[in-house]
Amino acid sequence: MILMPLSLGQGLSYAENGQFAWTAFVHAAVFGVLFQIYLLYTNDHADAAIDKTSTQYWLSSGSRVLPEGRLRRHQLLVGARLVLLLLIGFVVYLGVSQERPLMAVGLVAAVVLSWAYDRDPLHLSYRGRGEILQGLGCGVLLPLIGYYLQAGSLAGFYWLAAILLFFVFFASNIVTALPDYESDKKGNKRTLPVRYGQRFARWVVVVTSGFVFLGYLFLLDSPSFSVRCAVSLPAIVVLMFVAFSGLIGNADVSNFARCKAFVNLASASQVWFLGTWLTVLATGTE
Numbered sequence: 111m112i113l114m115p116l117s118l119g120q121g122l123s124y125a126e127n128g129q130f131a132w133t134a135f136v137h138a139a140v141f142g143v144l145f146q147i148y149l150l151y152t153n154d155h156a157d158a159a160i161d162k163t164s165t166q167y168w169l170s171s172g173s174r175v176l177p178e179g180r181l182r183r184h185q186l187l188v189g190a191r192l193v194l195l196l197l198i199g200f201v202v203y204l205g206v207s208q209e210r211p212l213m214a215v216g217l218v219a220a221v222v223l224s225w226a227y228d229r230d231p232l233h234l235s236y237r238g239r240g241e242i243l244q245g246l247g248c249g250v251l252l253p254l255i256g257y258y259l260q261a262g263s264l265a266g267f268y269w270l271a272a273i274l275l276f277f278v279f280f281a282s283n284i285v286t287a288l289p290d291y292e293s294d295k296k297g298n299k300r301t302l303p304v305r306y307g308q309r310f311a312r313w314v315v316v317v318t319s320g321f322v323f324l325g326y327l328f329l330l331d332s333p334s335f336s337v338r339c340a341v342s343l344p345a346i347v348v349l350m351f352v353a354f355s356g357l358i359g360n361a362d363v364s365n366f367a368r369c370k371a372f373v374n375l376a377s378a379s380q381v382w383f384l385g386t387w388l389t390v391l392a393t394g395t396e
Contacts, residue, residue: 149224281318
């Protein structure tokens, strides 16, 4: 959720500019790891009440350190603040020694989005806007940061790619919300499955992902059509199997085996798409 979009942004920079710096790659990895820890701590702190009621936490519901009593809420908050201080120091280093001053803007935007996601006063994931925030954060902001760390500017950034990635991570948010349907409903967390029902949410995942994969296939003019087929067609085939196998109609969380099958297959299609796209970008395949 963090390193993949950061890497995709760097791949887009390499495809556009033909240059790749391993130093920038390491910097992106350090930023990604620190920000992942910050997100984990703050999300676990904010979702403590709902995580306690969740019984299907094989995919989400946090690290479980609070429900299992291994840490206290204030310890997570202290940890998040310490990691944020490390992030601030690292961004200052990038701005001064690596001539990447816009990383300060990137960090502020990332922290604001993560704070707005599940913390007061906005608490947007509880108000039915979590899918949009994840699309913006993972699909747009993080690729921009990865691109900027490699290129040193945002000139030449491929905005159509950001649009496609927005919808990938929009759908991904819904996928991870499906197993948490019961606990989210009890906790009044208005995810899309809670607002409109699990079956409708599964349709949104399949249709949104399908349009993304088809968009990559037909809207992009590089790499070659055959390479774009290799990236998108296997993911489309998986979605077609999901659509025609009956999983959309009877994969509610009450039938957890089928819910898990739907989530695994939908996630697999997204992972294939992102992973092979990144491979194409990184290898310069035409």
